[in-house]
Structures are given as structure tokens and as C-alpha cells.
Amino acid sequence: MSKMHVKLTVNGREVEGLAEPRTLLIHFLREDLRITGPHIGCETSHCGACTIDMDGKSVKSCTVFVAQADGADITTVEGLTNPDGSLGVIQEMFKEHHGLQCGFCTPGMITRAHRLLQENSAPTEAEVRFGMAGNLCRCTGYQNIVKAILASADMLNAAKEAAE
Amino acid sequence: MSLVRESLANDDLRFGVISPWNEGDVTCLAASERRSSAQNKPVAIGASDWEETHLIPGAFDYHRPASVAAATALLAEHGDDARVIAGGHSLIPMMKLRMADVPHLVDLRDLTDLRGISVADDVIRIGAMVTQHEIISDERLAATAPILREAALQIADPQVRYAGTVGGNVANGDPGNDMPGLMQCVDAGFELAGPDGIRVVAARDFYESAYVTARADGEILTAVLIPVPPEGAGWAYEKQKRKIGDYATAAAAVTIAVEGGRCTSASIAMTNLSDVPVWAETAAGALAGGPLDADSRTAAVAATLDVIDPAADNRGPVEFKKHVAGIILRRAIDRAAARAGLGEKT
Numbered sequence: 001m002s003k004m005h006v007k008l009t010v011n012g013r014e015v016e017g018l019a020e021p022r023t024l025l026i027h028f029l030r031e032d033l034r035i036t037g038p039h040i041g042c043e044t045s046h047c048g049a050c051t052i053d054m055d056g057k058s059v060k061s062c063t064v065f066v067a068q069a070d071g072a073d074i075t076t077v078e079g080l081t082n083p084d085g086s087l088g089v090i091q092e093m094f095k096e097h098h099g100l101q102c103g104f105c106t107p108g109m110i111t112r113a114h115r116l117l118q119e120n121s122a123p124t125e126a127e128v129r130f131g132m133a134g135n136l137c138r139c140t141g142y143q144n145i146v147k148a149i150l151a152s153a154d155m156l157n158a159a160k161e162a163a164e
Numbered sequence: 165m166s167l168v169r170e171s172l173a174n175d176d177l178r179f180g181v182i183s184p185w186n187e188g189d190v191t192c193l194a195a196s197e198r199r200s201s202a203q204n205k206p207v208a209i210g211a212s213d214w215e216e217t218h219l220i221p222g223a224f225d226y227h228r229p230a231s232v233a234a235a236t237a238l239l240a241e242h243g244d245d246a247r248v249i250a251g252g253h254s255l256i257p258m259m260k261l262r263m264a265d266v267p268h269l270v271d272l273r274d275l276t277d278l279r280g281i282s283v284a285d286d287v288i289r290i291g292a293m294v295t296q297h298e299i300i301s302d303e304r305l306a307a308t309a310p311i312l313r314e315a316a317l318q319i320a321d322p323q324v325r326y327a328g329t330v331g332g333n334v335a336n337g338d339p340g341n342d343m344p345g346l347m348q349c350v351d352a353g354f355e356l357a358g359p360d361g362i363r364v365v366a367a368r369d370f371y372e373s374a375y376v377t378a379r380a381d382g383e384i385l386t387a388v389l390i391p392v393p394p395e396g397a398g399w400a401y402e403k404q405k406r407k408i409g410d411y412a413t414a415a416a417a418v419t420i421a422v423e424g425g426r427c428t429s430a431s432i433a434m435t436n437l438s439d440v441p442v443w444a445e446t447a448a449g450a451l452a453g454g455p456l457d458a459d460s461r462t463a464a465v466a467a468t469l470d471v472i473d474p475a476a477d478n479r480g481p482v483e484f485k486k487h488v489a490g491i492i493l494r495r496a497i498d499r500a501a502a503r504a505g506l507g508e509k510t
Contacts, residue, residue, distance in 0.1 A: 004226065021226035021269070022259075044260075045253060046409065048323060057297070057326035063256050064327075067226040068249075068271060112323070133408040134321030 006070050010035060011079030021067035026050045028066040029076065037077035037107040041136070048135030051108035052076050058115040058134070077107035080114055089159070090114055090152040099148035101139035109135050113149045121160075122153055221259035224269045232277055232357050232386060235270055239382045240359055242268040248384055250293055251327035253320070254336050278331065278386055283308050288390040292331025296320070299330065309393055311419065315346045315401035321409045334367070335385040337375040337440075340411035344371060345441035346401060349417035349433035352390045358383035371440035397421045398504025402496035403435070404488050406479065412436040413479045414489040416496040420451065422504045427456050432464065432497075437472040437489055444468040451497070456506045461497050465490050 003018040010033060017032050026043075029035045029052070038061055041049030045063040052061045053075040080088045087095065090110050100106040109132070116123065116131040123131065128149050129142070137145060227246075229235040239246050246268040249255050258264035272278060278293040281302050288309055290299070296316040299305060306313045319325060319333075319342050333343040334354060347354075347367035354365050356379055365378045372378065379385060393399070403415035415435035421428045430451035434442040447467035454460045474485035 020223065022221050022223055024220055024260075027220070044257060045324065048321075051323060058323045059326060060323045063253055065226070065252075065256070065269075067228075067269075068252065068273065070228075116322075131322055134323040 004067060004070070006066055008069060008071070009073045011075055019066045021065055023066040024062055025052075025064040025066050025069050026061040028069075029061060029074075035076055035078060038111070039104055039107055041104065041108075046136065047105070047108075048112065049105050049108040051112045051135060053111055053115055056115070056118075058112045060134070075111070075114070077111050080110060089155050090117070090149070093148040093152040093155065094145070097144050097148040097151055099140065099145045100137075105135060105137045105139075109137065109145055113152065116149070117153055117156060121157060123150070125150060221256075222262060222265055224259075224266050226269050226271065228271045228274050230274050232275055232384065235272060235275065235384055236357060236359055236382060238268065238270050239384070244381065246270055248272055250329040250332035251295065251324075252332075253324050253328050254332060254338060272331075272384070281305050283392070286392050288392060290330050290388045290390070292329060292335070292385050292387055294330050296325035296328050296330070296333075297322075300325070309350065309390060309399075311346065311350065311399035311401055311417065312390075314399070315342050315403075315417065318342065318401065318403045318405075318415075324409070330388055331385045334370075334388060335377065335379060337371060337373075337377045339374050339439050339441070340436045342401075342403065342412065342415060342435055345415065345433040345435035345443075346417045347388060347390070348441050348443040349419055349431045350390050350393070351431065352388050354379075354385055355387040355389060356380075356383040357386045362386070364389065368443050374439040393419060394421050396504060398500035398502070398506070400496040400499035400503070402492045402499065404492050411479075414474075414485060414492045416489070416493040418493070418496040418500040420456070420497075420500045420504045420506070422506055425455065425506070427451050427454055427501075427504075427506060430464075432468055432493065434468060434472055434489060434493070437474045437485060439473075439475075442468075442472050444471050447471070456497075456501045461494065461501075464497060465493050468493055 004021050006019050007016045015033055019028055019032065026038060026040055029038055038052050039049040040062065041047035043062045045060045048060060050061045051058055054069060054072050080091060082088055090113050094100055094106060094110060112132060112135050120127060125146060128146050227238050229238060247255065247266045248270045250272050255264060259266060272293055275293065278291045280291045281294055282289045283304050296319050299316040300313050320328060330343055333341045334347055352367045354367060354370055356363055356365060358380060359382050370378045398420040400418050404413045412435050414437055417433045419431045430448040432444040432448045444467065447464045450460050450463040450467055469486055469490055472489055474482050476482050
């Protein structure tokens with residue numbers, strides 16, 4: 001089967017490649033582009049480890065063909081660091097509040113939390129739990145993940161106020 | 165190691181039927197099953213062929229038409245070899261398991277005619293490519309027909325709701341999907357575009373059996389049309405599920421119209437309790453015309469339990485499902501009645 005020319009923006013950088021249309025986006029990101037932040041967990045759209053941000057939506061990249069993503073604007077956990085390479089606010093708060101243990105789900109958690117806070121800058125704890133329901137963690141019991149996201153919201157809002 | 169490894173290699177470890185597991189998704193299979201998947205041929209552990217060992221679908225030609233006419237022309241050209249894809253969270257898992265073989269995949273994402281929600285005086289039009297997330301976020305829709313938001317919030321998980329569309333949810337004919345029963349409850353019509361033009365089929369006439377609908381092979385479902393509910397009507401969508409993302413063990417959609425303190429009409433539909441959604445016409449009749457007292461509510465539940473036909477599966481035996489269905493429906497009736505201002509929420 002012939003390959004197609006795929007053009008995407010990933011973490012602000014334009015990338016191109018040849019891929020079979022059936023290639024799953026997660027495979028294209030990890031194996032062709034070597035962007036290995038998004039993880040392959042269940043590969044059946046349950047666990048959320050492969051969550052990326054695609055055109056302003058949280059998406060499980062194991063359930064998107066690369067053909068569907070042609071032309072899309074994608075952000076992965078790598079794109080959520082500060083311009084100088086230091087940890088971004090949500091990443092820092094996951095570290096600070098021990099929002100991870102083995103770390104396998106963390107890139108998906110952080111990428112999803114990013115979109116959640118873009119849409120709701122001051123969520124309640126219940127809203128965080130509801131908004132994170134598509135991401136599974138087998139280590140933490142979620143408590144510290146929720147704490148980290150609530151702390152991220154406070155930090156981001158404080159920074160926004162300070163800037164105004 | 166040998167026993168387990170040997171049975172894996174012999175492909176003996178069958179995990180039984182492939183059953184729907186998650187909304188907008190298919191199943192969890194053992195790795196051995198994935199590797200051999202649809203071809204039913206044993207694949208040795210450690211097989212080097214990337215294609216056989218990765219969970220990806222068979223090859224296909226990808227089409228991204230720019231108009232509905234171009235899309236239906238592709239369906240006419242390729243017949244059974246073509247399938248349309250919207251959000252893809254039902255179809256892609258099926259393709260990954262090689263339970264669906266799609267030589268020509270027709271992606272509807274560029275069809276702007278299939279997007280957007282409009283609310284007119286008497287009808288709400290929801291484009292087929294509108295996602296569950298967009299339904300939840302649309303304030304005007306939530307003010308006009310709030311049952312849609314209440315139902316959409318109970319579908320799958322956030323990521324799937326960004327992808328899953330109303331058109332895909334109703335057109336797929338999956339008995340586990342929530343929108344078909346909801347659309348029967350609110351008496352929606354489904355707009356279908358085909359080579360001979362456009363027609364509208366009532367949701368209540370659309371479902372024939374699991375995955376079999378009134379949509380012809382060459383047609384694309386382009387929009388859902390919902391009558392604007394009367395002022396002051398009550399509504400509820402109640403769903404029992406085992407966990408986030410699961411299909412319903414039982415779900416009920418209820419609307420109640422009132423006038424002068426009496427119920428003038430009601431509608432009840434149930435999800436995942438038969439191979440098609442169940443619109444319970446007789447049961448709703450038990451509510452209409454009365455003050456919605458406890459006896460009429462009990463009668464409506466009993467009449468609904470008579471017309472559902474659940475099958476035993478990993479969500480429980482038939483008796484359990486009927487029990488859950490009765491509780492869920494009663495809750496939905498009570499909440500809809502309370503919202504209509506009739507009686508206490510019990």
C-alpha cells in the first residue's frame with residue numbers, strides 16, 4: 001500500500017514524513033518522529049497514556065490514524081516545558097506534589113491537565129476528577145495527581161494576575 | 165513457563181467472545197488474541213513481522229472528500245469496500261482488531277456542512293460531525309434541550325467526547341450507544357444524504373437490529389433534527405455503568421410535558437437493554453393524562469420492563485439487568501417529574 005505525505009505541526013515545529021495512512025498517530029510520533037513523551041499503555045483507547053493535544057483537543061493518539069492528523073497542530077508533553085527547557089508549571093507541580101510514582105501515565109496526565117486548565121482555569125476538585133477520567137494511573141490512587149493539578153491552576157492564575 | 169508459553173504459541177488461549185467493553189471502543193483481548201486477531205492464524209511469539217505484531221489495521225486507501233456529494237460519490241464508487249469515518253472511536257478499534265476490513269476509508273472531517281448546532285423556533289439541527297464535547301459546551305442547546313448535555317456528559321471519557329460525534333453515535337447502530345435511545349425519546353429525525361438526494365427517517369423507525377439500520381449503504385447521515393421541547397417540560401437521562409467509559413448496564417431517557425399541573429404527554433426510551441434502543445410507547449401512556457402519582461410511575465416502570473429484552477453478559481444476568489433497568493427508569497421519571505414541577509423528587 002502506498003505511503004502518503006503527511007505534514008504536521010508538532011510542538012510548534014513543522015514536520016513532514018511519509019507514512020501509510022493506517023499508521024497510528026502514536027506510532028508515527030514515537031517511531032518516525034522519535035517523540036517518545038506520549039506512551040503506549042493499553043493501545044485500546046482506555047488508559048490515556050498516549051494523550052496528546054491535537055487542534056485544541058485532548059486526543060488518545062492510539063485511536064487516530066496519521067492520515068486523519070494530516071495538517072493538525074499537535075502538542076505533546078515535550079511541548080509543555082518552558083522555552084529555556086525547564087519544567088513548565090504543571091510539570092513542576094506534578095514533581096512538587098508527588099503526582100507520579102512509576103511515571104508511565106504522567107505524560108498523558110500532564111497533557112490532559114494542560115487542556116483541562118485551558119478550558120477551566122479554576123476547576124473544583126470534582127471537576128478535575130471528572131475532567132481527568134480518561135487517564136488511568138495504577139500507582140498513585142490519583143490523590144496527588146488531583147492536588148498537583150489544583151496547585152497548577154493556582155500557580156497559573158497567580159502568574160496571570162501578576163502579569164496584569 | 166512452558167505450559168503458558170506453549171498454549172500461547174498454539175493460540176489456545178481463547179478469551180471467548182469479543183464483546184463490547186467500552187463506549188466508543190471495543191474490547192480488551194489477551195495479547196495472544198490480538199496478534200492472531202481476525203485472520204485466526206496462530207502467530208508465534210517473537211514473530212518479526214512488524215505488521216503482525218503491532219495492533220494496527222489492514223491497509224486502506226484514505227479519502228478526505230471536500231463535499232457531501234463527493235463523499236456519497238466515493239461510497240457509490242466503492243460500494244461495500246468503503247466506510248465513512250467520523251470520530252473513529254468505534255470504527256478504529258474494530259479495524260485494529262481486524263474485525264472491520266475497510267479498503268476505502270472516507271473521512272468526513274472536512275465536511276463543514278456536517279458541523280454546527282442551530283436552534284430555530286421549532287427545531288434543533290445538530291450536524292452529524294458535532295462532537296459530544298461540543299454538545300456539552302453549547303449553552304444555547306443546553307438551555308433549549310438540556311437532556312442532550314445530561315446524556316452526553318455520561319458518554320465515555322473526556323478524550324473520547326472530543327472525538328465522538330453525534331452522527332457516529334446514532335448511525336453505528338450499536339445497542340450500547342446512548343444517543344439512539346435518547347433520540348427516540350425526543351422524537352428526533354435523522355437526515356440522510358444519498359445519491360438520490362436527502363431524506364429524513366424518524367429515530368423511532370431507524371433501528372432494525374444490532375448494527376443494522378434504515379440507512380442505505382450509499383447514504384451518509386448528515387444531521388439530527390430534534391423538535392424544540394415545550395416550555396416547562398421535564399427531562400432526565402439516567403445511566404448505570406460499572407465505571408467511567410463503560411456502556412450502560414441500563415440507561416433511561418425520559419421527557420414529560422405538563423399543563424395545568426397534569427402530565428399531558430411523556431416519552432420513555434431505554435438503552436442497552438435489547439439489540440436496539442427501546443422506545444416504550446405504552447409505558448409513557450401510563451403517565452400521560454394524570455398527575456404523575458406514585459401508582460402511575462410504578463405502572464410506567466412495569467410496562468417498560470415488559471418490552472425490554474436484555475441479554476446476559478459481563479454486566480450481569482438478565483434478572484439483574486431488569487432490576488437495574490427498573491431502578492434507573494424510576495429515578496429518571498422522578499427527576500423529570502420534579503423538573504417539570506410535578507411531585508416531589510422521591
